[in-house]
Amino acid sequence: MHSDARPPLALTLAAIGGLLFLHMPIVLIFLYAFTTEDRSYQFPPPGLTTEWFAVAWNRADIWPPLYLSLRVAALSSGLALVLGTLCAAAMARARFFGRDTISLLVVLPIALPGIITGMSLRSAFAIGDIPFSTFTIVLGHATFCIVIVYNNAVARFRRLGASMLEASADLGANSFQTFRHVILPNLGSALLAGGMLAFALSFDEVIVTTFTAGQQSTLPIWMLNELVRPRQRPVTNVVAIVVFVATFLPILAAYYLTRGAEETAGGGK
Amino acid sequence: MTPAVEFQSVSRHFGAVKAVDRVDLTIAEGSFFAMLGPSGSGKTTCLRLISGFEMPTSGAVRIFGEDMGTVPPNRRHVNTVFQDYALFPHMSVRENVAYGLMVKGVDRRSREARAEEMLALVKLDGFGGRRPAQLSGGQRQRVALARALVNEPRVLLLDEPLGALDLKLREAMQDELKSLQQRLGITFVFVTHDQGEALSMADRVAVFNEGRVAQVGTPEDIYERPATRFVADFVGSSNVLAPAVTEAFGGPRAWASLRPEAIRLAPGGRVRGTVTGARYLGAGTRLEVRTGALPRTPSDHHDGGIAVLVPAGAAVPGVGAEVALDWDAGALHLMGEEP
Amino acid sequence: MSGAAHPARGPGDRLTGLFWRRPKLLTALLLLPPLLWLGVVYIGSLVALLVQSFYSIDQFSGLVVPDFTLKTYAELLIPSNFDIIVRTVAMAAAVTLASVVLAFPVAYFAARYAKGRWKAVFYLGIMLPLWSSYLVKVYAWKLILAKEGIVTWAAEGIGAGNLLNAVLALPVIGGNSLSTSYIGTFLVFLYVWLPYMILPMQASLERVPTSMLEASADLGAGNWRTLRSVILPLALPGVIAGSIFTFSLTLGDYIIPQIVGSSRFFIGQAVYSLQGTAGNIPLAAAFAVVPIAIMLVYLTIARKMGAFDAL
Numbered sequence: 057m058h059s060d061a062r063p064p065l066a067l068t069l070a071a072i073g074g075l076l077f078l079h080m081p082i083v084l085i086f087l088y089a090f091t092t093e094d095r096s097y098q099f100p101p102p103g104l105t106t107e108w109f110a111v112a113w114n115r116a117d118i119w120p121p122l123y124l125s126l127r128v129a130a131l132s133s134g135l136a137l138v139l140g141t142l143c144a145a146a147m148a149r150a151r152f153f154g155r156d157t158i159s160l161l162v163v164l165p166i167a168l169p170g171i172i173t174g175m176s177l178r179s180a181f182a183i184g185d186i187p188f189s190t191f192t193i194v195l196g197h198a199t200f201c202i203v204i205v206y207n208n209a210v211a212r213f214r215r216l217g218a219s220m221l222e223a224s225a226d227l228g229a230n231s232f233q234t235f236r237h238v239i240l241p242n243l244g245s246a247l248l249a250g251g252m253l254a255f256a257l258s259f260d261e262v263i264v265t266t267f268t269a270g271q272q273s274t275l276p277i278w279m280l281n282e283l284v285r286p287r288q289r290p291v292t293n294v295v296a297i298v299v300f301v302a303t304f305l306p307i308l309a310a311y312y313l314t315r316g317a318e319e320t321a322g323g324g325k
Numbered sequence: 326m327t328p329a330v331e332f333q334s335v336s337r338h339f340g341a342v343k344a345v346d347r348v349d350l351t352i353a354e355g356s357f358f359a360m361l362g363p364s365g366s367g368k369t370t371c372l373r374l375i376s377g378f379e380m381p382t383s384g385a386v387r388i389f390g391e392d393m394g395t396v397p398p399n400r401r402h403v404n405t406v407f408q409d410y411a412l413f414p415h416m417s418v419r420e421n422v423a424y425g426l427m428v429k430g431v432d433r434r435s436r437e438a439r440a441e442e443m444l445a446l447v448k449l450d451g452f453g454g455r456r457p458a459q460l461s462g463g464q465r466q467r468v469a470l471a472r473a474l475v476n477e478p479r480v481l482l483l484d485e486p487l488g489a490l491d492l493k494l495r496e497a498m499q500d501e502l503k504s505l506q507q508r509l510g511i512t513f514v515f516v517t518h519d520q521g522e523a524l525s526m527a528d529r530v531a532v533f534n535e536g537r538v539a540q541v542g543t544p545e546d547i548y549e550r551p552a553t554r555f556v557a558d559f560v561g562s563s564n565v566l567a568p569a570v571t572e573a574f575g576g577p578r579a580w581a582s583l584r585p586e587a588i589r590l591a592p593g594g595r596v597r598g599t600v601t602g603a604r605y606l607g608a609g610t611r612l613e614v615r616t617g618a619l620p621r622t623p624s625d626h627h628d629g630g631i632a633v634l635v636p637a638g639a640a641v642p643g644v645g646a647e648v649a650l651d652w653d654a655g656a657l658h659l660m661g662e663e664p
Numbered sequence: 665m666s667g668a669a670h671p672a673r674g675p676g677d678r679l680t681g682l683f684w685r686r687p688k689l690l691t692a693l694l695l696l697p698p699l700l701w702l703g704v705v706y707i708g709s710l711v712a713l714l715v716q717s718f719y720s721i722d723q724f725s726g727l728v729v730p731d732f733t734l735k736t737y738a739e740l741l742i743p744s745n746f747d748i749i750v751r752t753v754a755m756a757a758a759v760t761l762a763s764v765v766l767a768f769p770v771a772y773f774a775a776r777y778a779k780g781r782w783k784a785v786f787y788l789g790i791m792l793p794l795w796s797s798y799l800v801k802v803y804a805w806k807l808i809l810a811k812e813g814i815v816t817w818a819a820e821g822i823g824a825g826n827l828l829n830a831v832l833a834l835p836v837i838g839g840n841s842l843s844t845s846y847i848g849t850f851l852v853f854l855y856v857w858l859p860y861m862i863l864p865m866q867a868s869l870e871r872v873p874t875s876m877l878e879a880s881a882d883l884g885a886g887n888w889r890t891l892r893s894v895i896l897p898l899a900l901p902g903v904i905a906g907s908i909f910t911f912s913l914t915l916g917d918y919i920i921p922q923i924v925g926s927s928r929f930f931i932g933q934a935v936y937s938l939q940g941t942a943g944n945i946p947l948a949a950a951f952a953v954v955p956i957a958i959m960l961v962y963l964t965i966a967r968k969m970g971a972f973d974a975l
């Protein structure tokens with residue numbers, strides 16, 4: 057649907073209003089990171105300062121959660137990259153019995169609320185007497201990241217089509233050579249985009265993590281604790297900015313990587 | 326001499342669709358072999374049976390006497406020029422052409438030299454650094470050709486390689502392909518649904534109909550002596566005469582074909598009729614003539630009429646004119662028992 | 665250059681031959697790791713959840729009794745627990761309805777009028793809030809809705825301070841400040857899940873051919889008629905797809921009501937506190953099954969209405 061007609065004024069205002077509604081809170085976070093007030097969320101801020109960045113930098117309790125979050129995000133998106141790509145490749149190959157079931161299975165971990173994924177894993181750990189560790193966090197994250205990679209890869213596989221792969225085999229390449237020289241270069245940017253989105257999703261995840269982390273603290277869990285029992289509010293604001301940027305940059309990169317292709321990354325969250 | 330390709334009662338069925346059905350074929354080494362037939366008649370499937378992208382439901386495909394039953398496409402000494410060219414978009418033209426050598430482990434310097442040679446062969450010297458997206462349709466087609474030929478295949482398969490080209494380019498490429506084939510001595514198997522292309526380029530033609538081979542022969546065989554009504558009609562739109570009509574035209578009671586260009590307008594000819602239509606073709610005019618004696622038969626594609634080709638330069642009677650038709654005795658070609 | 669076939673070189677060629685003869689084998693091999701993962705880790709865990717929900721807890725020792733019982737599910741029906749379920753479902757429904765209303769102009773504008781630069785602006789403008797940090801977004805609302813925050817400031821600035829107080833004085837949905845009331849919880853839910861409604865709605869609206877709108881106009885239908893009898897029905901699959909997200913995400917969230925809201929529990933909070941400090945994993949599991957059950961019913965209906973084509 058596309059029209060050359062001019063939109064009604066009310067619609068334009070409502071649409072732009074909607075967009076502003078989506079962005080205004082994020083802008084506010086940036087403002088609050090510079091406030092001089094550290095006991096309340098007073099607006100407008102009584103004064104502005106940059107000291108909180110230095111304070112946050114020197115807070116020893118921020119670094120371990122940051123490292124843990126980075127490690128978890130890297131491991132989960134790596135795993136999701138492998139599993140999601142394999143699944144997409146299989147789905148691109150042929151129509152086979154149970155296709156719909158498989159695509160449902162892939163989507164389920166993000167279609168169902170995070171609390172279910174989290175509580176399910178928690179139940180399984182309880183039944184299996186599995187102690188909490190980085191591994192238990194990754195288990196949960198990789199599960200819901202698979203679909204992100206899968207969605208990106210499936211669209212690209214579809215565009216790659218069968219004839220390119222046949223041409224490669226026809227010219228003497230075995231399956232592995234075809235994968236390395238034809239599939240991978242054509243899939244590369246879609247996979248990179250999928251991996252980045254998965255990274256962003258994992259880095260930011262808090263609901264599933266609270267069920268699978270035990271006593272460990274990722275950066276979002278650290279933030280959650282600060283929100284419930286604030287100590288230095290502006291430091292939390294600074295960390296919020298860091299988390300925001302750490303998720304924002306991969307998303308933007310993913311957008312530019314897949315721009316122009318008819319499928320653009322991110323629709324599948 | 327062992328034939329280059331041999332089909333022994335090969336079938337390929339997709340569920341209820343008999344894409345290829347009990348086909349026997351022999352393609353001699355060094356020949357230019359055309360597979361001709363309407364859309365959906367099984368030509369592409371036959372080609373894919375040779376290249377290995379389809380496996381026979383039953384029967385055997387042999388290449389130089391060797392059963393291909395267990396040989397995957399990448400190990401067959403056969404290469405394909407795909408209908409949509411299937412060039413690799415992420416590689417330069419040179420890399421595309423060198424691809425087959427690369428996967429065989431030929432070192433970069435020699436494979437690129439070979440690629441350049443091949444590009445020169447298809448008259449694309451200097452295009453090696455471009456991407457396929459930067460080429461015209463005809464140029465892409467040549468790249469696809471060079472990319473296949475660099476592997477020195479013993480059989481080259483071409484699936485409607487000229488289908489996407491405009492008429493002029495098409496004719497130029499027909500000549501080029503033909504001379505290339507003669508120079509290299511490689512067996513070419515060429516799929517087309519254009520009968521002119523098949524007749525002018527091939528040494529032998531197989532006409533396909535609904536997954537079966539209706540006739541195999543030289544272009545002259547196919548054109549002059551069609552074995553079935555289908556061949557007669559599909560190749561050059563011949564007049565197909567039902568047995569009763571053949572009899573009325575002075576032949577025996579059997580199916581026959583009569584080429585439009587074999588018929589002359591001559592006063593005192595064998596059959597009289599009325600011109601009901603005329604279509605100017607440039608090289609001549611095609612008349613539709615209704616002969617009074619002609620009964621309508623359901624299988625008669627010319628609607629009870631008979632097509633006559635009047636060569637350019639000759640006088641063309643107008644619609645409604647009374648004419649008499651004549652032909653040499655040998656022009657009436659009788660076809661075997663109709664399947 | 666003799667022979668019709670090259671010899672197989674190495675295991676790569678041999679495996680290729682095998683895959684060629686048995687195409688299903690390769691498909692199966694490709695599927696094996698992801699299916700194992702999803703099957704064992706995810707489905708396995710879901711089963712564990714179900715199993716746990718049929719266990720019960722010993723009143724005296726506080727230990728889980730691994731025997732099949734429906735006792736735990738019966739506990740869901742006692743008034744204090746059932747209230748939690750009703751409260752959560754009501755909130756999910758309210759959030760879904762409000763997001764349909766709010767999403768429509770954005771989706772409609774983006775689908776029908778945005779082009780070129782604006783198309784990209786709208787795309788990123790919806791995508792970035794969708795993907796940016798969930799916790800940061802929730803946090804931002806804590807700042808906005810705080811008693812000393814921007815909303816109070818703005819209300820007083822335009823002389824609507826009394827109105828705000830009047831709203832907060834309402835029973836049930838009011839509270840001490842916006843950030844401790846249901847209104848606040850509702851606003852944050854609405855904000856956080858809104859992009860999940862806009863995107864599928866936009867996707868289904870984009871598939872409405874302009875000619876269909878013109879045909880409707882030709883038939884003399886006014887703008888409202890066209891909207892009501894042509895555009896809305898065609899947008900319905902997108903609305904349903906979007907509502908799956910808004911509904912299910914609201915049902916399962918426990919962070920938002922914890923940070924912005926009154927102290928009364930939603931399902932998610934109940935699950936979290938039961939499995940944690942209370943140590944009652946069976947009841948937590950039974951609570952977690954409730955959103956699954958609701959969503960399964962919802963998905964079945966949505967599937968019948970063709971909502972999945974718009975995803």
Ligand SMILES: Nc1ncnc2c1ncn2[C@@H]1O[C@H](COP(=O)(O)OP(=O)(O)OP(=O)(O)O)[C@@H](O)[C@H]1O
Nearest residue numbers: 339342344362363364365366367368369370371518
């Ligand atoms: N993979 C397949 N699955 C099912 N049916 C198929 C498949 N490939 C081909 N067919 C069917 O087999 C028949 C022959 O197809 P084929 O592609 O060989 O025809 P063709 O002669 O090449 O036609 P065209 O001139 O249109 O290319 C068609 O009816 C086609 O629909």
Ligand SMILES: [Mg+2]
Nearest residue numbers: 368369370484
């Ligand atoms: Mg074909």
